[in-house]
Amino acid sequence: STAVQSRSSRKLSTTMATTVKTVTTKEVATKPIDGQKTGTSGLRKRTQVFMSENYLANWVQSLFYALGDEIVGKTLALGGDGRYFGKEAAQIIIKLAAGNGFKRIVIGKDALLATPAMSALIRRRKLYGGLLMTASHNPGGPDNDFGIKFNYSAGEPAPESITDKIYDETMKISALKFGDLSDVDLSKVGVTAFGSFEVEVVDSVEDYLSTLKEVFDFPLLKSFMARKDFSMVFDGMHAVTGPYAKRILVEELGAPDSSLKDCEPSPTFNGGHPDPNLTYAEELVKIMWGDKAPTMGAASDGDGDRNMILGDHFFITPSDSVAMIAANAEAIPYYKSGLKGVARSMPTSGALDRVASALKLPFFETPTGWKFFGNLMDAGKCSVCGEESFGTGGDHIREKDGIFAVLAWLSILAYKNKSVPEGGKLVGIKDVAMEHWNKYGRNFFSRYDYEEVDSAAAASVMDQVRNIIASSPKGTKLGSFTVDAADDFKYVDPIDGSVAAGQGLRFVFADGSRIIFRLSGTGSAGATIRMYIEQYSNDPTQYEKDAQEALAPIIKVALELSQLEKFTGRERPTVIT
Numbered sequence: 001s002t003a004v005q006s007r008s009s010r011k012l013s014t015t016m017a018t019t020v021k022t023v024t025t026k027e028v029a030t031k032p033i034d035g036q037k038t039g040t041s042g043l044r045k046r047t048q049v050f051m052s053e054n055y056l057a058n059w060v061q062s063l064f065y066a067l068g069d070e071i072v073g074k075t076l077a078l079g080g081d082g083r084y085f086g087k088e089a090a091q092i093i094i095k096l097a098a099g100n101g102f103k104r105i106v107i108g109k110d111a112l113l114a115t116p117a118m119s120a121l122i123r124r125r126k127l128y129g130g131l132l133m134t135a136s137h138n139p140g141g142p143d144n145d146f147g148i149k150f151n152y153s154a155g156e157p158a159p160e161s162i163t164d165k166i167y168d169e170t171m172k173i174s175a176l177k178f179g180d181l182s183d184v185d186l187s188k189v190g191v192t193a194f195g196s197f198e199v200e201v202v203d204s205v206e207d208y209l210s211t212l213k214e215v216f217d218f219p220l221l222k223s224f225m226a227r228k229d230f231s232m233v234f235d236g237m238h239a240v241t242g243p244y245a246k247r248i249l250v251e252e253l254g255a256p257d258s259s260l261k262d263c264e265p266s267p268t269f270n271g272g273h274p275d276p277n278l279t280y281a282e283e284l285v286k287i288m289w290g291d292k293a294p295t296m297g298a299a300s301d302g303d304g305d306r307n308m309i310l311g312d313h314f315f316i317t318p319s320d321s322v323a324m325i326a327a328n329a330e331a332i333p334y335y336k337s338g339l340k341g342v343a344r345s346m347p348t349s350g351a352l353d354r355v356a357s358a359l360k361l362p363f364f365e366t367p368t369g370w371k372f373f374g375n376l377m378d379a380g381k382c383s384v385c386g387e388e389s390f391g392t393g394g395d396h397i398r399e400k401d402g403i404f405a406v407l408a409w410l411s412i413l414a415y416k417n418k419s420v421p422e423g424g425k426l427v428g429i430k431d432v433a434m435e436h437w438n439k440y441g442r443n444f445f446s447r448y449d450y451e452e453v454d455s456a457a458a459a460s461v462m463d464q465v466r467n468i469i470a471s472s473p474k475g476t477k478l479g480s481f482t483v484d485a486a487d488d489f490k491y492v493d494p495i496d497g498s499v500a501a502g503q504g505l506r507f508v509f510a511d512g513s514r515i516i517f518r519l520s521g522t523g524s525a526g527a528t529i530r531m532y533i534e535q536y537s538n539d540p541t542q543y544e545k546d547a548q549e550a551l552a553p554i555i556k557v558a559l560e561l562s563q564l565e566k567f568t569g570r571e572r573p574t575v576i577t
């Protein structure tokens with residue numbers, strides 16, 4: 001390897017006093033590594049793969065090549081969800097950033113930053129972008145997954161124009177440029193300078209908390225949480241939101257320590273699967289369906305962008321959650337002048353549509369993937385958005401936001417209970433849902449996931465569904481359901497006109513019910529088939545029905561038309577949400 005000076009240090013040494021020490025760059029030869037294609041949520045692979053020689057460095061260097069000269073002299077944020085290998089990865093990334101001309105790194109203490117906190121940090125400090133070391137809700141540890149993703153200057157996930165370029169670079173990479181630095185102590189807040197290059201370790205919560213304080217009425221939430229007839233449990237699932245919950249719920253809002261469950265981040269998430277749903281957050285589910293269940297239960301995923309909201313013996317589907325937050329936006333100060341518009345992903349239930357139409361709000365239906373909301377938010381057309389995949393958020397940042405959802409629901413409860421005296425009949429999570437359904441009707445919703453299906457079998461299922469679509473014009477009967485439209489969802493972005501085709505096979509029936517089939521874009525082994533089922537009811541005697549029971553007839557139609565069992569051999573789904 002040869003030693004040359006980095007571009008930034010060359011520039012600095014000619015423009016600044018000669019007493020400023022510069023960072024020396026060491027070039028290390030490398031070779032392209034197969035399979036470094038960045039997915040929608042970054043690059044996710046087995047941890048051992050990431051730890052193997054140059055795997056991480058190759059991708060990060062390729063990103064820096066893809067971004068080109070614009071990174072010189074800029075500040076890059078860095079953090080992660082605390083999973084195994086994160087701290088070592090951070091040291092590698094810091095050296096590459098120095099060697100490629102960045103002027104400064106802002107990194108969360110102990111290399112921790114939740115995904116929404118990263119988005120807030122980039123926006124508040126007007127940073128160039130940020131790197132997140134996370135594989136989201138995938139299990140962590142030496143035998144599980146690691147991942148990395150890039151967020152750009154508005155705090156949004158990298159657009160495809162960048163991720164495509166990264167991939168091209170990974171296939172022709174030949175040199176890594178490392179700044180010649182020692183490891184940085186990431187356990188203490190403060191600045192370490194290496195000549196003109198600086199690493200600033202920051203509190204992981206501070207900037208994000210400032211953003212949340214602009215959205216919510218913290219004093220109101222604090223006084224609500226002090227009520228003796230209110231209690232909650234937040235499950236950090238041993239992942240990154242633990243320190244956030246401690247700081248925000250306990251230190252800022254006064255919740256007792258006993259309201260925190262599994263809020264110590266662990267590099268292996270304590271062997272768990274940090275995905276907040278009824279299957280993987282089973283301990284929280286047990287508490288919320290137990291005797292003396294708290295008023296509210298909530299959980300967040302590995303990197304803190306997903307959320308699940310529960311009440312006493314009650315589950316709020318993510319599709320309902322976004323609709324109910326939008327319908328009750330007056331409870332949140334940030335929305336006091338009204339919502340600019342709302343959006344949901346295509347497979348998400350139509351509960352939000354009904355709120356939008358009642359409140360006469362601009363409404364958008366996007367493909368699966370948070371990135372599709374970004375343009376709408378940047379254009380001032382969307383204030384609240386959500387996905388059935390446990391994603392809820394707003395335009396305060398450009399990522400979905402688990403803690404936002406928790407504070408939004410606390411705000412709704414605080415608002416609804418303003419005139420309920422302590423010890424009176426507290427309005428709970430279920431009451432909010434019942435009130436909503438009584439006004440708008442209920443969109444029963446369920447998703448069946450078939451994980452690690454053989455890819456060819458999954459393709460056959462999709463082909464079969466495509467065939468049924470082709471032979472099902474408007475008016476066709478499928479079981480007792482009459483087709484209104486059946487197609488492969490295509491999205492034309494209303495802001496920039498870009499087109500995303502092939503985004504999900506859907507049947508929309510005359511009564512508003514829907515059946516949708518998609519292949520997941522985030523699985524790591526084989527194919528994951530997702531089957532989404534929705535049926536609307538405005539019959540109040542049905543509202544308390546279990547979704548599986550209410551949806552049984554339409555689920556049967558979906559399974560029959562797709563011949564899913566025949567093609568995959570699967571009698572039942574891996575996960576039902």
Ligand code: G6P
Pocket residue numbers: 041368369370371387389391519520521522523530
């Ligand atoms: C990630 C993305 C979401 C997406 C979800 C499910 O969490 O950030 O936007 O909805 O994955 O995607 P999939 O393609 O697996 O259904």
Ligand code: ZN
Pocket residue numbers: 115136137301302303304305306
């Ligand atoms: Zn996540």
